[in-house]
Amino acid sequence: MALIWRKEMSVGNDNIDYDHKYLILYVNTVELCLQTLEQKEQLYDAFDQLYEYAEKHFSKEESIQRKIGYPDRLNHRHIHNTLLKELKEVETKISSAKDSEEVKRIAPELTQFLRSWLIDHVFNEDMLLKPYLRKHPRAFS
Numbered sequence: 445m446a447l448i449w450r451k452e453m454s455v456g457n458d459n460i461d462y463d464h465k466y467l468i469l470y471v472n473t474v475e476l477c478l479q480t481l482e483q484k485e486q487l488y489d490a491f492d493q494l495y496e497y498a499e500k501h502f503s504k505e506e507s508i509q510r511k512i513g514y515p516d517r518l519n520h521r522h523i524h525n526t527l528l529k530e531l532k533e534v535e536t537k538i539s540s541a542k543d544s545e546e547v548k549r550i551a552p553e554l555t556q557f558l559r560s561w562l563i564d565h566v567f568n569e570d571m572l573l574k575p576y577l578r579k580h581p582r583a584f585s
């Protein structure tokens with residue numbers, strides 16, 4: 445079953461929540477491509493979209509953190525950089541698989557990884573922004 449955004453994932457800011465919904469969509473798309481593997485190009489495209497969106501989202505989130513004076517923002521930025529490196533590692537695993545059989549074999553492990561990659565970050569780190577975001581309008585950007 446695909447990942448679904450639930451209201452418990454809300455950090456109290458519409459812009460960040462919106463991005464998280466889209467990141468879920470991109471993770472789901474990569475998962476779907478990993479399962480079907482009809483064309484490897486589709487998988488690479490889906491992965492590129494996920495990476496680009498994550499990059500944009502992280503810098504947007506970091507800018508909001510600066511504006512609200514979030515005290516742990518340097519650490520959070522470091523975590524974002526690590527998350528991008530981890531995505532690159534997943535991409536390398538996919539591209540270095542020798543054939544589609546191997547991609548299918550590692551697909552469940554990659555799927556599980558991508559889900560935790562996103563969900564754990566939202567719940568463990570982004571949720572720490574909630575008390576600071578509460579002092580601003582929901583549409584703050």
Ligand SMILES: [Fe+2]
Binds near residue numbers: 565
């Ligand atoms: Fe974050």
